[in-house]
Amino acid sequence: MKRTLGVCYYPEHWPEAQWAEDAVRMADLGLTWVRIGEFAWKRMEPVEGTYDWGWLDRAIETLGAAGLRVVLGTPTATPPAWVVAKHPGMLPVDAEGRVRGYGSRRHYCFSHAGYLAECRKIVTALAKRYGPNPHVAAWQTDNEYSCHDTVLSYSDAARTAFHDWLRGQFPGPGNDGDIDALNAAWGNVFWSMDYDDFDQIGLPNLTVTEVNPAHAHAFRRFSSDQVVAFNRAQVDIIRAHSDAPIAHNYMGRITDFDHFKVGADLDIASWDSYPLGFLEDRSGADDAHKRAYARQGDPDFQAFHHDLYRAVGRDGRWWVMEQQPGPVNWAPYNPAPLPGMVRLWTWEAFAHGAEAVCYFRWRQAPFAQEQMHAGLLRPDSVEAEAFGEATEVMAELKDAPDVAMAQAPVAIMFDYDADAAWAVQPHGVDLSYFGLVFAWYRACRKLGLSVDILPPTTRDFAGYALVMVPGMMHMPDDLKAALNDAEGQIIIGPRSGARDPHFNITTPLPPAWPGSDLVVSRVQSIRPDLPIALAGGGQVEGYLEQIEGGGEVVLRTEDDAPVAVQCGARVTYMAGWGDDVAHMALIRVVAPELAVTDMPKGVRRRATGSEVFWFNYTTQAVEIEGQDVPPAGILRKVLSHVS
Helix, strand or coil, X not given: CCCEEEEECCHHXXXXXXXXXXXXXXXXXXXXXXXXXXXXXXXXXXXXXECCCHHHHHHHHHHHHCCCEEEEECCCCCCCHHHHHHCHHHCCECCCCCECCCXXXXXXXXXXXXXXXXXXXXXXXXXXXXXXCCCEEEEECCCCCCCCCCCCCCCHHHHHHHHHHHXXXXXXXXXXXXXXXXXXXXXXCHHHCCCCCHHHXXXXXXXXXXCCHXXXXXXXXXXXXXXXXXXXXXXXXXXXXXXXXXXXXXXXXXXXXXXXXXXXXXXXXXXXXXXXXXXXXXXXXCHHHHHHCCCCCCCCHHHHHHHHHHHHCHHHCEEEEEECCCCXXXXXXXXXXXXXXXXXXXXXXXXXXXCEEEECCCECCCCCCXXXXXXXXXXXXXXXXXXXXXXXHHHHHCCXXXXXXXXXXXXXXXXXXXXXXXXXXXXXXXXXXHHHHHHHHHHHHHCCCCEEEECCCCCCCCCCCEEEECCCCCCCHHHHHHHHCCCCEEEECCCCCCECCCCCEXXXXXXCCCCCCCEEEEEEECCCCCCEEXXXXXXXXXXXXXXXXCCCEEEEECCCCEEEEECCCCEEEECEEECHHHHHHHHHHHCCCCCCCCCCCCEEEEECCCEEEEEECCCCCEEECCEEECCCCEEEEECCCCC
16 A cells, blocks of 8 residues: 555635645645644534535535545534534543543533433534545544543543443343442452442442542443444444545554554554643653653654554554654643654654544644644745645655565553553552553664554464563453463563452462463562662663462563563563563573663664664664664665565
């Protein structure tokens, strides 16, 4: 499949006389895709039941006449004031019980039936009108589910829907559900929390102290399912009127709904990549790391999400729907990218299999909340710095092979339900499932390895030399069996298999690995300033388990306590959260057949089915394979067997 570029555009923001000029400039740049419409509900339906399609008809025709392909967004992320006035109960409520009001975006609760009905109406009208339009070549549902912490809503609508969801989880005679089964599963005998009826169950907020973790985890699962259902309602409508592929634009380090389940209803996974904003706002990195990469972004954060969303997309189809082109407006600090970084970020996405990279946005807005967010053009329509880098990428694409993915030698499983479990019970400040998985991913990348991300439903691990499943709190027996039978090496832990589906500690004690007597007998979280040194180098940070039994010890502390042990012919249990040195050492020992090479600091390698890339994230030139690669530079080699 050809690699293509695109842009996000808001015709409703600009005089109509300017549209044709913009379209011609986009086409002259070589862009293929233009995303529009995702925030334009008020323009589409100014008052209830009265639609104004004329402006959108003309915008789509103008773009299409220039040879551009339109991605049309459903506008449900920004319900207009008349919708809120009609359904005041649709507003989300935060964990402190405060209503989150109208005045920005994403001001809705996924559980509100009245709002869902309004969404069905506008999406139906949109799909009927533009489904047959030849210029509408793809769709986007809503915009950035969960952005601004909007999945977990503690509204009355959410409480009622949660009760119904729980009855479905614990079925009983009729539609009443089995409250005794819920009490038993959640351990509600503790603190005298037994319920007599589902309607007595509150939402897990505003309690005097810690809520039952089973209750909190169930609410997170419910909230995720509400997102899945909301998205599916839109997809079903669009498919009834259009054959064009459907995408949603996910975000970076957003884990409070199951993207795999949402993605199962879509054709394309896309995400919004803001490397500098995410470094400051979501990476979890220390200040020294943020200073070193302030104008480049974290060397692994974007790549991780590229690989994750390739796994979410049907048949591996994925895009970057929004690529940062310059300073953003929303992070704690908003520096300009190092010259060359927009080009690097674009090529890195292509190296991980992206079909399209779309820049956000065409022209910087001179008004409202995002006026400090750069675009390809300045507000006065003069080319911004990123325009030149996009032009450079477009020229390079002419001689580049098509997207050609190949299975990586290493795979890491990612489970959104495990992330929810860690969020409910992290056992230490700043400990998270995402952080643990990302640490293992980073270690692989520092060794020059390409990585595939696998969904938790995977049971076929053929072709992987190494599969890692860190921190998966609930591991179904069939997954354990499949991993035990895999041909490659397996690394699991810590906290793998630590809970049953309802958050109870399992008996026999974790990890309860088939054919092994390994037992986690005690757990502890560790202060950041008290890491535990490992023999031979490296250390355990954040979390450490005391383990008994098992086979050969692979890693141990300087005090001779086992940290990584074999619990199967090809299975190693890692009982601690190691630093990069520890994780890299374990990979070398467990899978010596992997061709690992320590990457120069800030340099990352990615191999595809047709090319090998090296990306220099540093501010200094770096020598790679005898060639000097400049700051923010790329070394790209086409494999000899590819024409």
